[in-house]
Amino acid sequence: MSRTQLTRSRPGTMSRALARDRLGAPAVLFFVLAGVAPLTVAAGVIPTAYQTTGLTAIPAAFLVVAAILAIFAAGYVAMTRYITNSGACYAFVARGLGRPAGVAATLVALVAYTCLQVGLYGALGPAAAGEAAAHLGVHAPWWAWALAAWAVITVLGLLRVDITGWVLGVLLTAEVTVILAETIAGLAAPAGGRLSFATLSPTGLTSGGFGAFGVLAVVAVLGFVGFEQAPVLAEEARHPRRTIPVATYAALGMIAIVYAGACWAMAVHNGDRHVVTAAAQQGPGLLFGLGGGALGQVAQLLFLTSLFAAALAFHNVVWRYMFALGRENVLPAALGRTGANNIPKTASLIQSATGLAVIAAYAASRQDPMTRLFFWLGTTGGFGIILLLTLTAGAVIAYFARHPHDENLWRRLIAPALAAVLLAGIIVLAIEHYATLLGVPPGSAAARALPAGYAVAAVIGLGWGLVLKIRRPAVYAAIGLGAHAVTGQLTPASQEPPQ
C-alpha cells in the first residue's frame, strides 16, 4: 500500500519547502529575456529602423533608453513589494491614479500588446517565404506563410502551450550567441578599416533635430518590451523584495548591451554614412551579413524561430490580459472562463481572430508587410508601452504619496518623477515626429491615426470605468485586483496576522 507524501514532511518546515518551489532571480530573468526575443529585434527591428527612419544614432538610443528605464524601474519594482498582481502596470495605475485610469491603462496595454503580436506576422511571413524559396524551392506569398504561422499559434494557444523550459532556453541562448558572434564579426571588419564610435555618442540623438530623439527612443523601447513583465512573477518569486529588482535591472543591462552592440556593429561594418542605404537593400540581412557564411545561415533560421516564439509569447500575454479583465468583469465574463486544462478559449480565440483579420487586410491591400505591418504596428506597440510606463510612473508617485511605507525618497518620488518627465518628453517628441518614425511624409493619415488609436482606447477606458462606478460598484471596486478580484484583497498577506 502506498504512503502519502505529506507524512514525510517535517513539522515546522513549511516556509522552507515552499521557498524551494519558488523562482529565484535567474529564473525570473530567464522568463523576462525569453519574452524579449533578441533576434527579432536585432535582425528585424533594428535594420528596419535604420531604413525607415534614416537615423543612425540607434545604438546610443538603446543606451540612453536603458538608463531612463532603469530610473523608471526604481519606483516600479518598489511598488511590486506592496501590490503583487499579474497585470502589474494597470494594477499600479488603478491603485495610484484611480480605477477609471486603471481601465484606460489596461485598454492601452491591450492595444499595444495586440499591435506587437499581430505586427510580428509581418516579419514572419516574408522571412519564412524567403527561406522557403531559397532552400526548398517553394514560392508562396508572404501572407500564406503568415497564415501558416497564425494557424500554428492559434492551435498552440488553444492547447495553452507556452514555449518554456529547455526549448526556450536553447533558443534564447542560441539567439544571444549568434547576435554576439555577428556583432564581434562586424566590429572586426569595420568599413574603411576604422572603428567609429559616432553612433554610440548621445550627441547623435539630436543631430537630426531634437525630434529625432523621440523617434529613436520609441524604436529603442520596442527592444526592451518584456522587461516590464518581471513583476508578473512577484507572487512566485522566492524573495520578491530582491528577486524582482535584480531580474529587472539585469534584464535591462543585458538587453542594452546586446542591442547597442549589434546595431553599433551594423553601423561600423557598413559605415555610418551607408548603414541606412545598406539597411534598405538588405533588411534583416544587415545583421546576417556581419559574419556571413554558416553563421548567417544559422542566424536566418534562428530569426524565424525567434519571430515565432515572440508571436506566441505575445499571444499568451494578450489572452492573459483579457482573462484577468474577464475575471474582474471589466470585460465580458466569458473572457475569464476556462475550459478543459484551464484553457481560456474565448480570450485566446479573440486574439487569433484579430491576427487573422490583420493578415487578411494587409494581404488584400497588398501593403509591404515588413515596413507597414511589422515595423508600423511594432513601433506603435512600443509607443503604447511608453504611454503605459508613463502612466505607471505617475501612479507610483501618487501611490507612495498616500502610502510612503519605508521606501526612500529616490524610489517613491525622485526616480518615478524623473522617469515620468523623460517618458512624457519622448511621447511628445514621438507624436510630433510620428511620420519620421513610420517613414511617411509629414501629415500623412497613418502618422496621425496610429498614435490617436491610444487616445481613443484611453477615453473609452475612462468612460467605461466611470460607467462601472455608477452602474456596477462591485465590479468597480475590484478593478486592478486581477486574479484576486474574487477575494477582494490585494494580496492575502496585506494585513497583519490575527493575534
Add this chain to the structure above:
Amino acid sequence: MARLSGTGLIADDLYLMAHDDVTGRPFLQPRAVGLGLAGGLLAELMLLDMLRLTHGWVVTGDPGQPRDELGCCVLGLIASERELHPVRDWLAFLARTAAADVAVRLERAGYLRQTRLGRPRHGGRWVPADPDCAFAPLGRARSALGAAGAASAHATILAGLAVGSGLGQRLLPYGLPDSRRRLDMALEQLPPGLRELIAQTQAAVDSALLAHRV
C-alpha cells in the same frame, strides 16, 4: 470497498471529479488540480471546526483529531508551525503533493487502483476502481446548482472548489441554465471562512495561470 455515497471527504470527491471516471486522466493542469485539492483538504478540517480562516490567515480551532491519516497530517503540520501563515501559502504548500496524497487515500478506501503503466508518484495513473463511484461526486456537486437551500455544505463547497479550480465547464452544464448564479447563491449560505477559502483557492489557481505557472 467503493460505494456510490463516497468517502464523505471533500478532497476525495474533488479528485474523482477532476479525473476521467474511466481512464483516470486529469481534466485540469496539475497545479490547478493540486490547488483545488489543497482547498478541499483545508475545507475538510474547517467543517470539523479544527481549522479557521481569519482575514486570509489559517488558525487552528477546536482540539481533536480527524478520522483519516491525511487530515491528521495536515492538521499536525499547521499546528507545528511557530507562526501563522496566510491560506495562500498553505494552499501552495499542500498543492505540491495533494494529488498524490489524496489518490493514496482513495486507493486505501478502494476507489482507485494503480495501473502497471505509468508512475503514480509522478502524475501517473491511478484508475477508478468503479466508474460509477467515480462519477457520483459530480451528481453530489450538482445539488448545489439546484433550488436554494437544497444542497449540503459538502456539496456546495465541492461545487465551489470545482468551479474555482477550473471544472466549471464540466459541472455547470449539469445544472439549470442559470446554474452559475444558483451556485453563487448557495455559496453565500456558507460560513464566511469557507467562502473565503473557496475564493482564495480560485485566486490561487487564477494567479498561477496568469503567472505562467499552470
